[in-house]
Amino acid sequence: MQKDHFLTRRRALLAGAVSLGAAGVAAAFAPGAGNRAAPAPPPPAAGARAARRPLRPSEYRLRPLTGYGPPPHAPRGGTPVRHEPLLRVPAHGRTMVLTFDDGPDPRYTPQILDTLARYEVRAMFFVCGEMAAYNRDLLARMADEGHVVGNHTWSHPLLTRLRRSRIRSEMERTSDVVERAYGERPEWFRAPYGAWNRAAFQLGAELGMEPMAWTVDTLDWTTPGTRTIVDRVAEGAAPGVVVLSHDAGGNRSQSVRALRSYLPGLLDSGYHVTVPRRQYV
Numbered sequence: 001m002q003k004d005h006f007l008t009r010r011r012a013l014l015a016g017a018v019s020l021g022a023a024g025v026a027a028a029f030a031p032g033a034g035n036r037a038a039p040a041p042p043p044p045a046a047g048a049r050a051a052r053r054p055l056r057p058s059e060y061r062l063r064p065l066t067g068y069g070p071p072p073h074a075p076r077g078g079t080p081v082r083h084e085p086l087l088r089v090p091a092h093g094r095t096m097v098l099t100f101d102d103g104p105d106p107r108y109t110p111q112i113l114d115t116l117a118r119y120e121v122r123a124m125f126f127v128c129g130e131m132a133a134y135n136r137d138l139l140a141r142m143a144d145e146g147h148v149v150g151n152h153t154w155s156h157p158l159l160t161r162l163r164r165s166r167i168r169s170e171m172e173r174t175s176d177v178v179e180r181a182y183g184e185r186p187e188w189f190r191a192p193y194g195a196w197n198r199a200a201f202q203l204g205a206e207l208g209m210e211p212m213a214w215t216v217d218t219l220d221w222t223t224p225g226t227r228t229i230v231d232r233v234a235e236g237a238a239p240g241v242v243v244l245s246h247d248a249g250g251n252r253s254q255s256v257r258a259l260r261s262y263l264p265g266l267l268d269s270g271y272h273v274t275v276p277r278r279q280y281v
């Protein structure tokens with residue numbers, strides 16, 4: 001695909017991103033605007049490409065001084081400390097969000113990306129730092145194709161059993177590797193096992209991330225069969241629903257096959273499958 005065409009398509013996809021605006025989160029989210037909607041060719045792709053060259057741990061921190069565009073940390077003040085994660089997105093029409101956790105994994109993630117690309121749909125990938133570090137090319141592809149990468153900690157621990165300093169390290173290292181490979185620091189965080197605590201909310205906010213959980217759990221990690229995963233998505237489909245499935249952490253071929261089945265089904269049913277967008281205020 002030609003580069004120009006690709007950028008045009010990506011911009012069109014970005015323009016179609018859903019914005020969060022529900023009661024209680026209105027201060028952080030608003031429709032129709034946001035940094036990610038800027039029409040200029042966004043730095044993330046350039047950053048992602050630049051990141052193919054390994055950077056020393058301290059080197060990327062110089063980018064705001066040496067590169068172009070705003071410093072990556074600048075717009076992050078004001079991320080609120082929440083007491084519970086977001087479970088769904090405000091429904092503007094029949095909007096749904098697909099999320100894939102624990103990757104990226106070179107065996108499954110590329111197939112999921114292929115299916116999303118085939119239907120020109122964007123999704124969220126909550127990646128683990130230790131997986132991202134070995135699969136930076138997949139994060140660069142996610143950036144190129146307009147997907148949103150969230151932070152799912154470095155090693156997928158149960159945060160409620162960790163000291164605060166360790167939780168911070170799990171989050172911070174992951175945001176660092178995502179920034180180098182994807183081109184931007186994550187704006188979203190998801191606690192492993194959905195086990196949240198106060199420190200996770202506070203540290204996530206400090207790092208500029210909103211906590212996102214899910215509405216419909218496909219339980220695909222139990223390998224219940226492709227048809228069961230498809231049925232769970234179909235039965236759970238509703239405006240504003242966030243779907244949880246996995247692109248790593250075990251054999252995920254059922255998850256890959258299920259997506260090929262339920263995604264066209266959702267689109268045929270009139271669902272707009274997209275990603276949330278944050279607005280900095």
Ligand SMILES: [Zn+2]
Nearest residue numbers: 101102192193
């Ligand atoms: Zn997970």
